[in-house]
Amino acid sequence: MNPSTPERIVIATRESRLALWQAEHIRARLLQLYPACQVELLGMTTRGDRILDRPLAKVGGKGLFIKELETALLDGRADIAVHSMKDVPMAIEPGFVLACISDRDSPFDAFVSNRYESLADMPPGTVVGTSSLRRQSQICARHPYLAVTSLRGNLDTRLRKLDEGQYDAIVLAEAGLRRLGMDERVRAALTAEESLPAVGQGALGIECREDRPELLAWLAPLHDASVAARVTAERAVSRALAGSCELPLGAYAELDGERLWLRGFVALPDGSRIARAERSGRAGDAEAIGLALAEELRAQGAEEILAALD
């Protein structure tokens, strides 16, 4: 037996079509690296998948989607969990690590409608559905005459609700639509100016137990240092400001060679107040740039906004 290549890796995954796509994607990449390895998926339902009738912010936020997966890693039923980085809490549970931050598809939000070409095209009073306070706050700020309402459920559910006419348009992550081959649904990708993306949106992360050094070594080739620098800066903003609960907060980093440019905002859900800031620096200082940006947001009034949200 050659200990330097894996024989079997089990991936714990949620069972939504998007989660399964992401797990299959990592499975394919692992098979490319280790053709002799048996890579299996273990599908699981999480609390976040079961609670569909309330906004996520009200039921405990991001951790809801990963606790059951971590339990499977603890039990040894699975070796790794594949996550959308957007859904990974800012503090990883003790005993676990993000073994790598992998590919990033589109980080942007997408405008989807059967009736209108863009948000600007929508008449006053028409209804936009979105699942996040971040999207809601930005849409309300730019288009105060639209009716922005909550929209939960996996991608297929959200699109069905749109098609049934419960909403005139919806805004959701472009990456999810692209992964499921529904690019043609995207009427317009919203620019970072129109809708600053969520921390980590579009990027994949792989979690495992920290006491699995051989597994960490096997996963290392899937790490993408550029994506990781961007996501590290974005996550630092959220960690410095937010703690655990879901906030109307966005942070988005771009890389130009070694230069990292980070933008962020915190808002009230109705968009009536928004603190914005930007920072740039060396990619190697990603974490520090994120923390500095969070400080600047505080100086711009983020503190009062956060206090109002409590």
Ligand SMILES: NCc1[nH]cc(CCC(=O)O)c1CC(=O)O
């Ligand atoms: N919150 C759910 C979720 N988690 C990851 C994605 C999309 C894919 C990604 O961001 O990687 C979505 C759907 C959405 O926000 O519309």
